[in-house]
Each structure stands twice: as structure tokens, then as C-alpha cells.
Amino acid sequence: MSEKMTRRDFVKISGLAAGLGAIGSVGCAQTSQAVAAGDAKSPMVGRGVKAPLPAAKGPRLVVVGAGTSGLTIAKYAKKNYPNFDVVMVDKRDMYSSCFNSSLWYAGIVDLEFLANHSFLDAAVNNGYMYFNSTVIGLDRPSRTLITSDGEINYDYLVMAPGISYDYAANGITDPLDVVTLRQKYPGGFISPMEHVTIKRKIDEFEGGVFVQNVPAGNYRCLPGPYERACIIADIFKKNKVKGKVLVLDGNPEITIKAKGFHSAFDELYKDYIEYKPSSDIKGVDLEKKIIKTEFDSYPFDDASIYPHVRGNTLLEQCGLMGDTKKTTQKEGNVDVRFYNLIGDDRVYVTGDSRPHPYSKSANTSNTEGHFVAKVLAARAQGKEIPWETPETVCYSMVEAFPPMAIGVVAHYVYDAGKDAITGFSPDTKTFEDRTEARGKTYLEWAKGIYRDTFS
Amino acid sequence: MSMDRRTFIRTCTSTVATAAVAGTLIERLASAGELVSYTKSRLVDADGKPIKASELSTAEAYFFNYPMKSTPCLLIKLGSAASPTDLKTQAGEAYKWQGGVGPAKDIVAYSAICSHQLAYPMKSASVVAYSADQSELAGRKGVITCCAHNSVFDPAKGAAVTYGPATQPLAAIKLEYSAADDGLYATGVYGGTLFDNFIKAFKSDLMEQFGRGEYKQPADASVKAVLLSKYSDAVVTC
Numbered sequence: 001m002s003e004k005m006t007r008r009d010f011v012k013i014s015g016l017a018a019g020l021g022a023i024g025s026v027g028c029a030q031t032s033q034a035v036a037a038g039d040a041k042s043p044m045v046g047r048g049v050k051a052p053l054p055a056a057k058g059p060r061l062v063v064v065g066a067g068t069s070g071l072t073i074a075k076y077a078k079k080n081y082p083n084f085d086v087v088m089v090d091k092r093d094m095y096s097s098c099f100n101s102s103l104w105y106a107g108i109v110d111l112e113f114l115a116n117h118s119f120l121d122a123a124v125n126n127g128y129m130y131f132n133s134t135v136i137g138l139d140r141p142s143r144t145l146i147t148s149d150g151e152i153n154y155d156y157l158v159m160a161p162g163i164s165y166d167y168a169a170n171g172i173t174d175p176l177d178v179v180t181l182r183q184k185y186p187g188g189f190i191s192p193m194e195h196v197t198i199k200r201k202i203d204e205f206e207g208g209v210f211v212q213n214v215p216a217g218n219y220r221c222l223p224g225p226y227e228r229a230c231i232i233a234d235i236f237k238k239n240k241v242k243g244k245v246l247v248l249d250g251n252p253e254i255t256i257k258a259k260g261f262h263s264a265f266d267e268l269y270k271d272y273i274e275y276k277p278s279s280d281i282k283g284v285d286l287e288k289k290i291i292k293t294e295f296d297s298y299p300f301d302d303a304s305i306y307p308h309v310r311g312n313t314l315l316e317q318c319g320l321m322g323d324t325k326k327t328t329q330k331e332g333n334v335d336v337r338f339y340n341l342i343g344d345d346r347v348y349v350t351g352d353s354r355p356h357p358y359s360k361s362a363n364t365s366n367t368e369g370h371f372v373a374k375v376l377a378a379r380a381q382g383k384e385i386p387w388e389t390p391e392t393v394c395y396s397m398v399e400a401f402p403p404m405a406i407g408v409v410a411h412y413v414y415d416a417g418k419d420a421i422t423g424f425s426p427d428t429k430t431f432e433d434r435t436e437a438r439g440k441t442y443l444e445w446a447k448g449i450y451r452d453t454f455s
Numbered sequence: 456m457s458m459d460r461r462t463f464i465r466t467c468t469s470t471v472a473t474a475a476v477a478g479t480l481i482e483r484l485a486s487a488g489e490l491v492s493y494t495k496s497r498l499v500d501a502d503g504k505p506i507k508a509s510e511l512s513t514a515e516a517y518f519f520n521y522p523m524k525s526t527p528c529l530l531i532k533l534g535s536a537a538s539p540t541d542l543k544t545q546a547g548e549a550y551k552w553q554g555g556v557g558p559a560k561d562i563v564a565y566s567a568i569c570s571h572q573l574a575y576p577m578k579s580a581s582v583v584a585y586s587a588d589q590s591e592l593a594g595r596k597g598v599i600t601c602c603a604h605n606s607v608f609d610p611a612k613g614a615a616v617t618y619g620p621a622t623q624p625l626a627a628i629k630l631e632y633s634a635a636d637d638g639l640y641a642t643g644v645y646g647g648t649l650f651d652n653f654i655k656a657f658k659s660d661l662m663e664q665f666g667r668g669e670y671k672q673p674a675d676a677s678v679k680a681v682l683l684s685k686y687s688d689a690v691v692t693c
């Protein structure tokens with residue numbers, strides 16, 4: 001690499017490497033050794049120095065991403081194998097959960113419910129270190145993770161960076177359009193900031209059409225957009241707003257708990273929700289405020305536009321993305337059962353960056369995290385363990401005033417012949433009659449996940 | 456007999472040896488499944504009158520706090536005898552659940568702290584409850600469910616997990632039956648207890664409800680056991 005290489009070049013090259021697939025040893029930034037050898041004047045922050053961390057006291061497990069997956073793995077890997085020296089790396093210094101966030105719009109929970117959880121406490125309570133820094137590269141041959149605050153050598157690395165939005169998959173590629181959509185009509189399935197904007201939009205809405213779409217593909221939180229549509233509709237109803245929520249669904253039918261959502265749409269929000277299946281967004285005319293689907297155009301007054309999702313772009317930058325023929329959503333190139341990168345059992349990709357057809361939900365990541373923690377503990381001791389299914393338990397508040405929910409509990413089937421996850425297991429149960437009891441349970445469900453990850 | 460924290464004694468199921476131990480040690484030992492004896496607490500009703508085993512309802516569980524003032528438990532009259540059962544904690548420690556007590560050997564009690572993620576019966580709502588009637592989740596009657604993440608426990612078998620993500624039985628409360636007056640006493644706890652985790656997770660709430668430091672005081676010589684539906688505004692079964 002040349003001395004004058006810029007960050008942008010790095011990204012390009014590592015992206016290319018990932019695309020080629022075969023060049024597994026190419027990271028997205030150079031390590032201190034490489035820098036010392038000939039690139040000492042590198043302008044990139046974090047390069048050429050070691051991260052300010054104490055020397056590892058045991059096999060070092062570095063976890064990238066303090067979401068449900070990463071937090072669960074950091075805690076339970078340490079619990080299962082106390083010799084692990086665990087470092088959690090996250091660029092955020094404030095947590096706010098994405099799960100339950102739609103409930104905040106209606107005041108069912110407050111911001112404190114979502115955000116009163118400290119990475120510091122999680123680290124102290126569970127015997128690991130929280131390192132507040134941004135990952136900028138990975139060099140797998142030397143097992144080095146590069147952050148904006150220096151390099152960290154790992155024995156095991158778990159990448160759990162979550163999703164990125166993929167506007168291009170909706171046919172929206174002009175960077176100006178993408179930036180405008182992100183800022184003006186945020187999807188509300190990644191950052192807390194988006195929720196702040198969406199809540200303001202809902203509170204200030206005075207009438208007309210509010211679009212809440214549902215992307216096609218395996219997007220984060222299958223019931224999330226439908227739940228949000230219900231909550232927005234109930235707020236409009238309460239505020240006596242002369243408006244409706246237009247639900248443009250990129251799928252031919254409601255993707256989960258369909259009966260419960262249809263009942264809510266029909267029985268509670270007949271005048272407030274219009275549901276259009278098979279209506280994936282193909283473009284947005286931002287000037288005229290018109291959304292285009294394959295066959296139709298829909299004028300709107302305000303919106304939360306949820307684009308298609310993909311594995312976090314960090315995976316691509318670090319060469320961990322799967323062959324795009326196999327993972328249409330640019331997710332991690334990992335073993336179906338044990339989550340290690342194909343050909344490298346020291347690097348794992350978990351949580352919503354996984355390529356599995358699992359529901360991208362908190363409960364899935366939490367239960368999967370328990371399993372991955374066991375895999376890591378076993379492998380650090382030279383053992384293997386059998387595959388376990390994650391569990392998807394999720395509730396949806398289909399009514400806000402009073403809070404009433406529906407729910408589902410699902411497991412998955414692994415087919416050894418195909419080496420693939422082939423669907424839900426037969427013990428999957430749905431609870432589609434909305435009740436206040438389930439509304440209360442929903443909140444307890446969330447508190448349980450917070451406890452399991454932070455306490 | 457009155458006991459305070461200092462005089463708590465540990466009684467091994469296999470020996471009669473006793474030793475004074477500190478709270479954290481109690482937790483550690485109890486996690487290994489062994490019986491830890493606490494205050495001998497008589498179960499009384501809301502008016503303070505001793506509960507009579509023969510008069511307990513089989514339709515619903517009773518709520519009481521034991522072995523600390525804040526730690527929640529369920530008392531259940533199953534309606535048919537429950538035999539001793541061999542169980543294991545999450546850590547793999549074996550222990551024997553004592554079975555039901557009382558004239559019909561059908562009265563049982565458990566810590567109501569879910570062994571999965573610590574949900575427990577609160578005044579505002581209880582997602583941990585006993586279904587004398589059909590449980591939708593379990594497909595049968597007479598189970599304890601934690602609806603937060605859908606775990607099912609069998610109270611006739613030492614609260615062994617029969618479904619869901621919980622990884623060990625609910626901790627068992629040792630009950631003693633006094634035939635002379637049909638009375639019931641809680642005397643200890645065994646199995647996989649989670650009191651340290653519980654207090655850590657809910658400390659702020661417990662301080663508010665019971666007072667600073669009070670929440671971790673041992674239960675009194677008599678503790679109130681009331682129908683869960685009287686204690687909690689909303690009892691959620693699933």
C-alpha cells in the first residue's frame with residue numbers, strides 16, 4: 001500500500017477484497033507492524049499504536065457492538081469461561097434500545113425505560129472491559145482489530161455490528177436522495193435519533209397521509225413496522241387527527257402475527273390504516289412527495305421510510321461479508337451452526353449481521369448470544385458443542401390506549417442435509433388475540449432482556 | 456424462636472453440621488442446591504391469623520415474601536400429592552426436592568424469581584403465576600408460567616422446567632407442616648437461588664418499596680401469605 005493512501009481508498013480496496021472473496025488475509029487497515037515498516041506518517045487515527053488497554057490475562061475475546069447480541073456474548077462467554085479476557089468495543093457511549101422504541105411514541109414507556117442502561121455497569125457487573133471506540137479495520141492474519149483509538153490483538157473476535165440501511169435495494173442510489181431520506185423520513189430501526197425525529201413527526205401531524213412502509217426481505221423486527229402503524233394510528237385517533245397511516249408492504253402479506261395485525265387494522269383502525277400488500281418502495285420523488293412502487297404512486301404528507309436492510313457495512317469493509325450470491329443482504333459469511341467465519345474459527349459474526357433467516361429481533365439475538373458464548377467457551381478449551389436453536393419471543397402492541405399486545409414464540413429447524421435453517425419448528429406458537437395482560441407482559445419481556453445484558 | 460441475620464445457620468442435607476455464614480456465602484452455597492435454613496416463619500393470612508393448610512384454595516397461588524422481606528414466593532395447594540423429585544441446578548448440582556407437605560402432601564412453595572431473567576410478581580402486575588386451569592403455553596393444567604419469555608415450571612415436580620428458556624427449576628422453599636394446629640412454616644431455601652442477582656437487578660425498586668437496607672432483612676417470625684390476585688393488580692397467565 002502506498003504512503004498516501006486515504007481512508008476512502010482503504011474502503012474501496014477492502015470492499016474489493018470482500019467482493020473477490022478469495023483474499024481473506026486482506027484487512028481494511030494496516031497494523032502497527034506494517035505502519036512501522038514503511039507507513040509511519042499515516043494520517044489515519046488509531047493506526048500504528050496499541051489501544052490503551054491492559055495486557056490480556058487470558059485468551060482475549062473482543063466483541064464489537066454492544067447491542068443485544070454483543071452484550072449477551074460478552075457477559076456469558078466470561079461466565080462460561082472465566083479465563084477469557086473480554087473487551088467490548090462500541091462507538092456509542094450511550095445506549096438506547098431499539099426494541100420497545102415504538103412504545104415511546106405513545107408514552108407507554110419513557111426514554112428512561114429505553115436508555116437508563118449503562119455500558120459501564122454492564123462491564124463492571126460482568127467482569128469485562130468496555131472500550132469506547134470506532135472500529136476502522138481488521139487484519140485477520142495477525143489477529144488485530146484496528147480502532148480509532150489503536151489496535152487490539154484478539155484470540156477470538158465477535159462482530160455484532162447490527163444492520164445498515166440499503167436504500168440501493170429500493171432503487172434509491174443518488175447520494176443526495178439517500179441523505180435526504182435518512183434525515184427527513186428516517187426508518188427508525190437503527191439509531192435512537194431517528195425515533196426522536198419520528199416521534200416529533202407523529203406528535204405534530206395535523207392531517208393527511210402518513211406513510212409507514214414495510215421493506216421486503218429479512219428486515220429488522222418483522223412485526224415492528226406493523227406495530228408502529230398501529231401505534232401511530234391510535235395516536236391519530238386519540239388526537240382526532242383527520243389523517244391515515246398508509247402501510248405500504250413490500251411483502252405479499254403481513255410477515256408475522258398476520259391474524260392479530262389484520263384484526264387490529266380492521267377492528268380498531270378502519271378509518272386510520274390503509275394496508276397495501278405487495279407494494280415495495282421503488283423510489284421517492286422528494287420534491288413532489290410521492291412514493292413510487294412497482295405499479296403505483298402514492299402522494300404523502302409525512303413518512304417514516306424503512307429501506308431494505310443489509311449486514312452492517314463494517315462487515316464488507318473488513319472482508320467478512322458472504323458471497324453475494326449466497327447472502328442477498330450482504331451479511332456475514334459464517335458457518336450456519338457455529339457462526340465462525342468460513343475458514344476462520346477465531347472470527348464470528350452474530351446478531352442482525354448474521355446471514356440466517358432468523359427474525360432479526362432482540363430475543364433472537366439474546367438467545368443466540370447465549371449459544372455463541374457457549375461455543376466460544378468450548379472452543380477456547382478445544383471442545384465442540386451441538387447446535388441449539390435460538391428462540392424468538394416477541395410482542396407487538398397493537399393498541400396503545402390502553403396498551404394491548406399480541407405475541408409469538410418461535411424456534412427454528414436446522415437441516416443437516418442442506419446445512420441450512422429451513423424454517424420455524426412445529427412448536428412455534430402465536431398469541432394473536434390482543435390483551436392487556438400481554439401488554440403488561442411485553443414490558444416485563446423487555447426488562448428481562450435489559451437485566452440479562454446489563455446486570 | 457426469633458432469628459436475625461447473624462444467627463442464620465446452614466444445614467447440609469447430608470450432615471447436621473452447622474456454621475454461621477455471611478450472606479454472600481449463603482448465596483454461594485445455596486446455589487449449589489443445598490438447604491439453607493433461615494428464620495422459621497409462620498405463614499399467616501392478611502389479618503395475621505395463622506393459615507390452616509386444610510383451608511387453602513386450590514384455585515390460585517398465594518404470595519408471600521421469604522427468606523428476606525423482599526424476596527417473592529408462591530405457595531400452592533395442588534389438590535393432589537406431590538412426591539419428592541431429584542433435580543439439578545443450572546450449575547449441575549443435584550438436590551432432592553422434598554415433595555408436598557400437609558395432610559394430603561399437596562402443599563408446595565417456591566421462590567417466584569424466574570430462573571431465566573428474574574421476572575417476579577410485582578404489585579402492578581405479575582407475569583409469574585400459577586395456572587390451576589389450562590395454560591395456553593403448556594397445554595395442561597397446574598403449571599407455573601413466566602409469561603415474560605414463556606417458561607413453564609411444574610410445581611408438582613419441584614418446579615422443574617418443562618418448556619421455555621429457563622435453565623433451572625425455581626428455588627424451593629422448605630415448608631414444615633404442624634399437624635397439631637394445621638399450620639404451615641417456611642424454614643429454608645434450597646435449589647438454585649438467585650437472591651444476589653435479584654437484589655442487584657431490582658435494588659432501586661426494592662429500596663423504594665421496602666426501604667433502604669430493609670429489603671434484605673430476614674423475614675419475620677410470621678409472614679403474610681395472600682392470594683396472588685389480591686397482591687397483584689394484574690395476574691398474567693399464558
